[in-house]
Amino acid sequence: MKSKGVILGLLSKKSMSGYDIKLVFQEVFAHFFDGSYGMIYPTLKTLEKEGKIEKEVIVQEGKPNKNKYHITEEGREEFQMYMTQKVDDEILYSDFLLRMYFGEYSSMEQLQQWIVEEINKKEDDIKKLESNYENWKDNLTISQKICLDVGVSSYYAQVRTLKESLEHIEIIVSESKMKSLI
Amino acid sequence: MKSKGVILGLLSKKSMSGYDIKLVFQEVFAHFFDGSYGMIYPTLKTLEKEGKIEKEVIVQEGKPNKNKYHITEEGREEFQMYMTQKVDDEILYSDFLLRMYFGEYSSMEQLQQWIVEEINKKEDDIKKLESNYENWKDNLTISQKICLDVGVSSYYAQVRTLKESLEHIEIIVSESKMKSLI
DNA sequence: GCTGACATGTAAGCAGTTACATGATTAT
DNA sequence: ATAATCATGTAACTGCTTACATGTCAGC
Numbered sequence: 001m002k003s004k005g006v007i008l009g010l011l012s013k014k015s016m017s018g019y020d021i022k023l024v025f026q027e028v029f030a031h032f033f034d035g036s037y038g039m040i041y042p043t044l045k046t047l048e049k050e051g052k053i054e055k056e057v058i059v060q061e062g063k064p065n066k067n068k069y070h071i072t073e074e075g076r077e078e079f080q081m082y083m084t085q086k087v088d089d090e091i092l093y094s095d096f097l098l099r100m101y102f103g104e105y106s107s108m109e110q111l112q113q114w115i116v117e118e119i120n121k122k123e124d125d126i127k128k129l130e131s132n133y134e135n136w137k138d139n140l141t142i143s144q145k146i147c148l149d150v151g152v153s154s155y156y157a158q159v160r161t162l163k164e165s166l167e168h169i170e171i172i173v174s175e176s177k178m179k180s181l182i
Numbered sequence: 183m184k185s186k187g188v189i190l191g192l193l194s195k196k197s198m199s200g201y202d203i204k205l206v207f208q209e210v211f212a213h214f215f216d217g218s219y220g221m222i223y224p225t226l227k228t229l230e231k232e233g234k235i236e237k238e239v240i241v242q243e244g245k246p247n248k249n250k251y252h253i254t255e256e257g258r259e260e261f262q263m264y265m266t267q268k269v270d271d272e273i274l275y276s277d278f279l280l281r282m283y284f285g286e287y288s289s290m291e292q293l294q295q296w297i298v299e300e301i302n303k304k305e306d307d308i309k310k311l312e313s314n315y316e317n318w319k320d321n322l323t324i325s326q327k328i329c330l331d332v333g334v335s336s337y338y339a340q341v342r343t344l345k346e347s348l349e350h351i352e353i354i355v356s357e358s359k360m361k362s363l364i
Numbered sequence: 365g366c367t368g369a370c371a372t373g374t375a376a377g378c379a380g381t382t383a384c385a386t387g388a389t390t391a392t
Numbered sequence: 393a394t395a396a397t398c399a400t401g402t403a404a405c406t407g408c409t410t411a412c413a414t415g416t417c418a419g420c
Contacts, residue, residue: 009287045373063370064371097213114269146285150343161331217380
């Protein structure tokens with residue numbers, strides 16, 4: 001349901017192609033939204049049919065043609081409608097936290113491996129967000145800065161907690177090894 | 183795809199009804215998973231047909247009958263299969279962060295309102311997680327503790343960042359009011 | 365010669381959600 | 393009275409994802 005709102009939001013600032021939109025989803029929205037081509041292209045088509053956006057075909061040399069979409073006045077109104085709606089609750093699906101919840105059915109070594117992997121993932125995410133910040137900090141709005149900061153601080157907190165947990169597990173593992181020697 | 187794994191995981195520990203499972207989703211998995219009755223009951227039916235679980239009808243006085251499901255040996259094997267699969271990447275949909283990203287199209291007052299609401303939501307979430315912890319701390323496994331800790335630390339970090347952002351916005355708002363007076 | 369970036373699109377399938385249907389009991 | 397809790401279930405719908413289909417050019 002948000003797909004239309006998000007795409008209109010992006011086109012409010014700058015005319016883009018479906019391919020460009022996908023790039024933004026991957027590079028900028030990575031920590032709070034996603035959408036595939038199978039969602040983007042049909043949404044663009046619907047929006048065009050509804051008169052919310054207009055297509056411009058850009059002929060490129062050495063590259064395929066590009067369909068650049070421009071938002072219309074109707075589109076801007078639709079986007080304003082989206083922005084005045086009640087904010088939806090956030091939805092998180094975390095397979096990692098599920099593994100932690102059911103951790104008693106796995107070995108300590110398995111738990112350690114999952115945690116290390118999760119730390120690596122989150123550290124990569126932090127790097128990505130911080131490089132995004134470096135690249136765009138000069139034309140970032142106040143609220144876009146908040147959007148980034150919330151992501152970064154949340155990831156840092158998770159990494160910190162996971163590293164502490166790892167230490168905790170290591171103590172338990174070495175204690176149980178000690179006992180097995182007696 | 184995870185629905186089967188999650189339900190088998192819960193039934194590994196304790197036989198339950200669909201209603202009980204929904205309660206666990208709401209009260210315990212609130213910060214990393216969810217599922218409606220429309221997902222739970224059909225999954226239970228499929229699992230029973232596949233011989234992974236068995237139904238026991240419990241007749242209750244003053245309450246409707248209850249279908250209590252028990253996991254079978256086949257079910258335990260299926261669950262082990264799920265636990266050895268690659269951990270899926272987490273998925274987050276945050277309408278709040280979307281509003282922050284598109285914040286330039288709204289007023290400062292609107293931004294402040296969204297942030298205050300988000301802080302309240304997250305503070306409620308923290309309360310809920312901490313009361314869960316109080317209720318079950320004596321029979322929480324190490325990894326379940328980690329599951330809770332990651333949620334709590336992430337929420338705390340977000341609240342902290344949002345409160346700082348709110349202060350930042352207030353300074354900007356009062357500065358612009360000053361200017362408009364000159 | 366092959367991989368990756370550039371670029372658009374469709375169709376089948378799925379894993380759910382939402383809404384509906386039912387109904388007793390208890391607490392306000 | 394009436395809302396909430398307990399309890400189970402179905403059917404229609406939806407909003408995607410996945411996989412497929414197509415093709416050029418640049419760089420290694």
